[in-house]
Amino acid sequence: MTELTSSGKVTKLNRVERNAWTKQKIFDAATRIVGRYGYAEASVARITEQAGVAQGTFYNHFDNRQELLDQLLPKIGQDMVRFIRERTGTAHAARQEIERFSAFFDFIREVPEFLRILNEAEFFAPNGYQKHLDNMSTAYVRILKRARLAGAINDFSDEEFEAIVHIFMGARGYLSRRYSFHDGAVTSVPDQVMSAYRKLITRGLFTVPEDDDGH
Amino acid sequence: MTELTSSGKVTKLNRVERNAWTKQKIFDAATRIVGRYGYAEASVARITEQAGVAQGTFYNHFDNRQELLDQLLPKIGQDMVRFIRERTGTAHAARQEIERFSAFFDFIREVPEFLRILNEAEFFAPNGYQKHLDNMSTAYVRILKRARLAGAINDFSDEEFEAIVHIFMGARGYLSRRYSFHDGAVTSVPDQVMSAYRKLITRGLFTVPEDDDGH
Amino acid sequence: MTELTSSGKVTKLNRVERNAWTKQKIFDAATRIVGRYGYAEASVARITEQAGVAQGTFYNHFDNRQELLDQLLPKIGQDMVRFIRERTGTAHAARQEIERFSAFFDFIREVPEFLRILNEAEFFAPNGYQKHLDNMSTAYVRILKRARLAGAINDFSDEEFEAIVHIFMGARGYLSRRYSFHDGAVTSVPDQVMSAYRKLITRGLFTVPEDDDGH
Amino acid sequence: MTELTSSGKVTKLNRVERNAWTKQKIFDAATRIVGRYGYAEASVARITEQAGVAQGTFYNHFDNRQELLDQLLPKIGQDMVRFIRERTGTAHAARQEIERFSAFFDFIREVPEFLRILNEAEFFAPNGYQKHLDNMSTAYVRILKRARLAGAINDFSDEEFEAIVHIFMGARGYLSRRYSFHDGAVTSVPDQVMSAYRKLITRGLFTVPEDDDGH
DNA sequence: TATGAATGAGGCTTCATTCAT
DNA sequence: GATGAATGAAGCCTCATTCAT
Numbered sequence: 001m002t003e004l005t006s007s008g009k010v011t012k013l014n015r016v017e018r019n020a021w022t023k024q025k026i027f028d029a030a031t032r033i034v035g036r037y038g039y040a041e042a043s044v045a046r047i048t049e050q051a052g053v054a055q056g057t058f059y060n061h062f063d064n065r066q067e068l069l070d071q072l073l074p075k076i077g078q079d080m081v082r083f084i085r086e087r088t089g090t091a092h093a094a095r096q097e098i099e100r101f102s103a104f105f106d107f108i109r110e111v112p113e114f115l116r117i118l119n120e121a122e123f124f125a126p127n128g129y130q131k132h133l134d135n136m137s138t139a140y141v142r143i144l145k146r147a148r149l150a151g152a153i154n155d156f157s158d159e160e161f162e163a164i165v166h167i168f169m170g171a172r173g174y175l176s177r178r179y180s181f182h183d184g185a186v187t188s189v190p191d192q193v194m195s196a197y198r199k200l201i202t203r204g205l206f207t208v209p210e211d212d213d214g215h
Numbered sequence: 216m217t218e219l220t221s222s223g224k225v226t227k228l229n230r231v232e233r234n235a236w237t238k239q240k241i242f243d244a245a246t247r248i249v250g251r252y253g254y255a256e257a258s259v260a261r262i263t264e265q266a267g268v269a270q271g272t273f274y275n276h277f278d279n280r281q282e283l284l285d286q287l288l289p290k291i292g293q294d295m296v297r298f299i300r301e302r303t304g305t306a307h308a309a310r311q312e313i314e315r316f317s318a319f320f321d322f323i324r325e326v327p328e329f330l331r332i333l334n335e336a337e338f339f340a341p342n343g344y345q346k347h348l349d350n351m352s353t354a355y356v357r358i359l360k361r362a363r364l365a366g367a368i369n370d371f372s373d374e375e376f377e378a379i380v381h382i383f384m385g386a387r388g389y390l391s392r393r394y395s396f397h398d399g400a401v402t403s404v405p406d407q408v409m410s411a412y413r414k415l416i417t418r419g420l421f422t423v424p425e426d427d428d429g430h
Numbered sequence: 431m432t433e434l435t436s437s438g439k440v441t442k443l444n445r446v447e448r449n450a451w452t453k454q455k456i457f458d459a460a461t462r463i464v465g466r467y468g469y470a471e472a473s474v475a476r477i478t479e480q481a482g483v484a485q486g487t488f489y490n491h492f493d494n495r496q497e498l499l500d501q502l503l504p505k506i507g508q509d510m511v512r513f514i515r516e517r518t519g520t521a522h523a524a525r526q527e528i529e530r531f532s533a534f535f536d537f538i539r540e541v542p543e544f545l546r547i548l549n550e551a552e553f554f555a556p557n558g559y560q561k562h563l564d565n566m567s568t569a570y571v572r573i574l575k576r577a578r579l580a581g582a583i584n585d586f587s588d589e590e591f592e593a594i595v596h597i598f599m600g601a602r603g604y605l606s607r608r609y610s611f612h613d614g615a616v617t618s619v620p621d622q623v624m625s626a627y628r629k630l631i632t633r634g635l636f637t638v639p640e641d642d643d644g645h
Numbered sequence: 646m647t648e649l650t651s652s653g654k655v656t657k658l659n660r661v662e663r664n665a666w667t668k669q670k671i672f673d674a675a676t677r678i679v680g681r682y683g684y685a686e687a688s689v690a691r692i693t694e695q696a697g698v699a700q701g702t703f704y705n706h707f708d709n710r711q712e713l714l715d716q717l718l719p720k721i722g723q724d725m726v727r728f729i730r731e732r733t734g735t736a737h738a739a740r741q742e743i744e745r746f747s748a749f750f751d752f753i754r755e756v757p758e759f760l761r762i763l764n765e766a767e768f769f770a771p772n773g774y775q776k777h778l779d780n781m782s783t784a785y786v787r788i789l790k791r792a793r794l795a796g797a798i799n800d801f802s803d804e805e806f807e808a809i810v811h812i813f814m815g816a817r818g819y820l821s822r823r824y825s826f827h828d829g830a831v832t833s834v835p836d837q838v839m840s841a842y843r844k845l846i847t848r849g850l851f852t853v854p855e856d857d858d859g860h
Numbered sequence: 861t862a863t864g865a866a867t868g869a870g871g872c873t874t875c876a877t878t879c880a881t
Numbered sequence: 882g883a884t885g886a887a888t889g890a891a892g893c894c895t896c897a898t899t900c901a902t
Contacts, residue, residue, distance in 0.1 A: 170385030196375035204419020600815030634849020
């Protein structure tokens with residue numbers, strides 16, 4: 001029962017640690033499988049094979065297949081939020097939104113499984129999807145309110161913010177689907193997408209310092 | 216082999232007509248099933264049962280299940296285009312876009328199957344989905360180019376138009392999912408969604424006559 | 431699609447007949463399997479293998495495994511009723527009951543599957559078991575009432591009859607279990623069982639012509 | 646390792662006692678589970694959970710699941726014998742048999758697990774069932790022999806006694822199944838069952854003092 | 861062309877038992 | 882002796898597709 005940790009050290013794991021380790025292996029395997037082949041192909045047999053454990057082991061850690069699938073997106077979604085937050089500076093609100101938009105596409109390239117997990121979740125892991133959407137929506141609305149307080153947005157109500165957030169999320173979803181794949185590989189987002197988004201939101205949502213518009 | 220047509224007349228059908236009629240029955244059944252229960256529930260057995268034909272009959276008209284599923288969305292998508300076009304006036308471009316946006320939600324209420332067929336197609340009928348997206352994108356970009364010619368849009372390139380179109384489609388997709396269902400019934404879109412969208416695009420994309428902004 | 435019938439003739443079967451024939455094959459296979467190895471061993475895989483059809487075929491004829499199992503006992507039970515009735519004469523009521531008792535054990539030897547199907551049904555096919563019990567009970571109570579009308583029974587109410595019938599059925603169940611098997615083979619019932627039963631019921635239930643008691 | 650005994654005292658148990666105590670906990674848990682949900686639901690996981698021990702612990706005390714199940718009925722059967730014996734007086738033999746019959750149904754109400762454990766044992770714990778049947782049969786035949794010695798029974802051989810005993814046991818089994826449950830609760834046995842049984846056996850088996858028949 | 865029974869691979873889940881700690 | 886995670890066989894059922902009638 002020795003495991004090679006990421007730091008390269010061989011470690012003895014106690015029972016609790018081994019338990020967590022096994023669950024993590026299953027989780028990682030599922031992420032890989034769903035990310036590469038989709039939820040529909042993510043049979044318990046396939047996941048456990050990828051994880052290197054027996055099929056029965058799966059049910060020591062998850063009540064059923066769906067429970068695991070529903071945990072996939074919220075977990076990865078939190079990773080994304082962290083990732084994006086780290087890449088968002090302290091410039092004025094419009095530029096921050098551009099940074100977030102850009103960081104979203106960077107994350108996709110960092111975690112290529114994410115896009116598929118996100119897109120298919122709506123139908124194969126509806127609970128997980130809803131949770132993710134709620135997470136995103138809540139966090140995003142808060143950001144917009146703060147921008148309004150700072151005077152960077154005028155003339156939008158809280159309820160309109162929620163609609164705006166869904167437009168933003170929809171934009172990311174459709175744009176990533178259209179522009180982030182080429183020949184099976186995840187590519188960076190083309191310039192014209194960035195510029196189109198930038199123009200639309202800096203003019204459409206934010207009040208921007210004159211000299212900053214369009215750059 | 217007599218059938219009751221919609222005009223109420225009992226008609227004798229010849230061989231070709233019967234053939235087309237059978238295929239249509241299968242098609243309609245599939246639309247109803249997928250619209251109501253989703254692609255995953257649309258087994259050949261269920262579709263043919265709903266259509267009132269034998270399972271084997273299915274394969275006289277479609278090579279396989281997938282072929283039918285892939286035809287569903289493009290067909291209904293054309294209906295939507297027609298529907299929206301009929302409801303778009305000749306006002307200036309920004310107002311027309313608002314009308315299109317609004318008509319989209321009207322169509323959802325008119326054809327409640329559409330939303331499900333659209334949303335799930337990406338994963339269950341990828342060919343059909345791609346075709347639909349291409350149809351929409353092409354038509355939409357043409358509209359935007361025309362608006363630019365008419366001076367209603369400045370400062371957006373053709374390529375940026377394609378990005379904008381995907382943002383628009385993403386917005387419709389996510390907003391409809393969020394706002395068009397309440398308690399199992401399809402509802403009309405709330406005011407704040409209309410106003411948020413209007414503000415965003417009239418300010419963000421179009422050059423609008425002064426007195427028309429925000430109304 | 432030619433089948434060898436029991437009469438030895440090779441017959442062409444039409445669709446309906448083939449359908450019925452397949453269902454019958456499954457039914458017979460189940461009877462054989464359950465009779466020999468018990469309900470618990472009667473997996474769908476085993477039954478269909480014995481029947482010589484694919485596993486999926488099973489579900490063209492039965493909604494699920496339980497449905498078939500629940501049909502087993504009532505069907506065979508009717509065979510038993512017929513069998514016993516044919517072996518019951520027109521002597522006075524007490525002798526007839528002896529004949530029925532005896533015929534029951536004859537039937538067990540004739541259809542060796544019966545005993546196991548009967549005994550295990552209570553737990554593995556409760557619906558079928560209840561149905562069988564109701565069938566038996568109703569028929570039996572009717573017999574006793576007729577005997578009472580004929581003056582062969584005194585002093586028992588209808589409700590007591592029902593209790594008596596359950597005693598009779600219990601007696602058959604436990605006695606057959608104890609005495610009808612030896613070394614894996616079904617044997618005839620020993621004399622002392624017949625005589626004990628005869629004494630108990632001729633004295634305990636029936637009013638018997640003097641010279642007939644105990645023979 | 647302190648345990649609260651039934652007397653309310655907290656006790657330190659030595660190794661042997663703790664061992665026995667654990668085994669007893671498993672045993673009691675099994676009785677409760679089987680009695681309430683049946684053998685089929687009595688998985689090792691469920692039993693050990695109910696007992697509050699780990700699954701592995703089970704195999705320190707029993708070779709396998711079946712071994713435990715086979716011990717259930719004989720143990721509880723002995724409880725029943727004691728229970729009935731305590732409720733059997735010294736009246737003449739026929740009345741004693743009535744008392745035993747009645748006490749059997751009292752026991753069912755006292756120990757509601759019994760009936761299920763008894764009835765299902767035949768198929769799920771065949772060894773235990775056989776052992777129980779032998780126990781009962783032996784004891785019962787002895788009782789009948791004694792009655793014969795006392796002149797309360799004529800004209801029945803030892804071998805016939807064994808048949809009679811099986812009839813009695815069968816009667817109890819079927820009657821309890823039919824009459825002891827109403828709306829999920831265990832109920833007392835109806836009068837007509839008592840009277841039918843009484844008539845059948847006092848007339849059919851025993852020689853009864855004139856004035857005692859039928860009361 | 862229409863029919864619908866037959867096919868069989870593959871999916872999810874349960875559970876008795878083992879074994880390293 | 883106690884623990885509980887790991888095992889993997891086996892069970893029931895679904896479903897797209899084929900094919901003889």
